[in-house]
Amino acid sequence: MDIDDILQEVDPSFHTIPQEKRDLQELTRAWVAERSAPELLPWPADGLFERINGSIKRQIEKVEEMTGDMDPKTNFALIVIQTELERFKYLVRSYLRARIAKIDKHTLHYLSTDELRGRLSDMELAYATRHQALLHNHYLSSFLASFPPALQNLNDTAGGISMIETPDLESAVFIRLLKNALVEGRGVDTDDATNMQVNDIVILRWSDAKPLVEAGSAELI
């Protein structure tokens, strides 16, 4: 142990961030990213949502217990707890709705390969599969059935043209650097590569930003 380690221990800013705060940061980041990215991002793998849903549930139970208590002191705490609860619920709801919007728009695309299916949570996968099945049956019964069998598919890729619409991965996004990193971007006239600092904000194509975001060197804003 050298002097740096000792200093770090007494340094208040170096204390590890509590789990609750980390979860809130991760949830917020996931929400902002999902709202900004042109395609569906992978469902958080480390049980973030299970943890957050669990704590929201517990908090609701606590509110139910506290509402019986009419002491003005705890009453104010109750208002604070409920306000925060609503803020959390808004974040979770907006995140899930942003995902559903993307799944609805390109259902067949996200169901087409295992890699893309892996981005959906179990619930979303069930939703997308059933939704697509219903839609296909509806089309079949209303008009597709009267077509020749060879033309009844909704996911034909014959003739080099795919029927499956895909999100535009070249759309421009804003990112903020979380670590100093080399940022490469392709442009119409030139390709750029610049060493960027923490907190730099850059406009570039999502396909160029994606590796940085996945490596945790940058976040979408």
Add this chain to the structure above:
Amino acid sequence: MALPLPPGLNHSEAAFLAEMELVTVVPRQRLESIELLGGKTPPLRPLHRADLPLWLALLLKKQRRANIVPPPWLHPSSLAEIIHRETKEDPSAFSPPPPAPSRADPARPGHAHQYDTTTTTTILSPPFLPSSCTAAAPAGYLPYHWLEVAEQLLAHAGDDMAGLGGASAGEIRGLLRDLVEVRAAKMRSSAAALEGFGGGLMSLRGVGAMELAESRGFVLGVVDGVRKIGAGAEAARREREEEEMAGPGLGLEDDESDEEMGI
């Protein structure tokens, strides 16, 4: 059920995020620690400063349970300094964002460590940075959510903001308005730069969340439009570059064969 909004945060979503920024309050009453989903609040004792999220601080302020300490960058002299920098020193760029927490650490001068560099723990970013809108924030730098936080503080805690340095809330408001206009002009000129935007990167260091929300649709629309119009030219350029990459190799072979011929 699906969210009908276009991609990218809009104004109200940016304002929602800004309400999670920590601000410093001076409580007037005791309040025990409350266990919230985002972590425990510090126990409040009268006249002992504490850092709370903005939404909670505003709630306490409305109920006259606490006063809010304005962040140093909202001080009129700090705002004037930023305006000076934005207009005189560097009229083309936004003023720089606050230094990373390491360098703002007064306890260990000259001993900078980044908040997180190698470990895999979560890296904090706005609105969760520990001191971008608290009393410990550095003066002379605008944090990412500066406009939203300043607006909220002036709207709901104007009297607390005014106490600082004898300036009135109106004076701070005026300075803020100047700053908004100076920076909006920069945003517009960067949009003009987009017209001939052929590169792959464009840096907007120091821009604020509200300013992004304001011009996001336009800026991204222009960048995407330029890309679509120039798609043919870009494909042709890539092809040419690939040929050039392959070219020198071929040329070298030619040279070698020439030399061999010479021998």
